[in-house]
Amino acid sequence: MTAKPPQDTAATAVRRLAGSDPGGRHICYRVYLSGRGWQKPVCDGTLAGTTGQNKPIKSINIAVTGSGGSAANAFVHDAKSTSGRGKWEPQWTATIGNGKNNYIGSTSKSAPYMTGFAINIGSGQVCEIAKVHGYAWGGQDCADARPDFVFGGTLENTRWLEAVKFTV
Template structure:
């Protein structure tokens, strides 16, 4: 199975610069194929939540993040994930007992990362970018909405 790391290594071999590849684990469907540099992962208009994300980068010196869940919020334990360049990082959970993602925090070690999220009943939210090497949350409003994440587009 191709992961985000496999895809980002292929893209980096073809094209210099910064790249991000990712794939979504969609409820009732499993892992999708990886996409890169702003392409859409997940589904739109099918009411299918994203349970987990697999992310890998090149040209950023690594990526860090955490997934927030509709019911559990930030999971306890080892919440923050990180990965060096060309290595898979996972956010969320594929376990059936864990609720879908409602959003995530993300940052790259160098430069910025710019996700856009599609949330149930809200559609595509405005794309945002981190400040260099700073955290930022993307997705459903954790304080009031608690809506599932359904699709993402991410650039670096």
């Protein structure tokens, strides 16, 4: 039996970039799509996800380099909502260091889809652009280093995150 190669994650992608640009600032990310699984990681403003294919994002894997690590949280569909809004996951991730994988949302079959997210970094600025089902691409929003954070997506419970782009 042949061994499978290791999975290509956001961290493996960002470490490759850091190897060729040791002083650079980069963010790599990939999304887990409902019914499709993990996409390959992309970096520095490249689209992750799909548009118009009815494939909600359930999880995002993020890794940064030259940015003082990242912390994030997922805003997800709430089947019990009476307000028309989703809900935050119980807590933010811990601050995950440069070159390491940070995961928000869930890949569990029964996990809700994401409607939005929040992310911060330790130094510099992080920017996002998000595509929500039924809407055009949002504008770019940015946040300075912690304690600031940037939100992408929607709070609406009936819409889902389709695609994202990040830069640092």
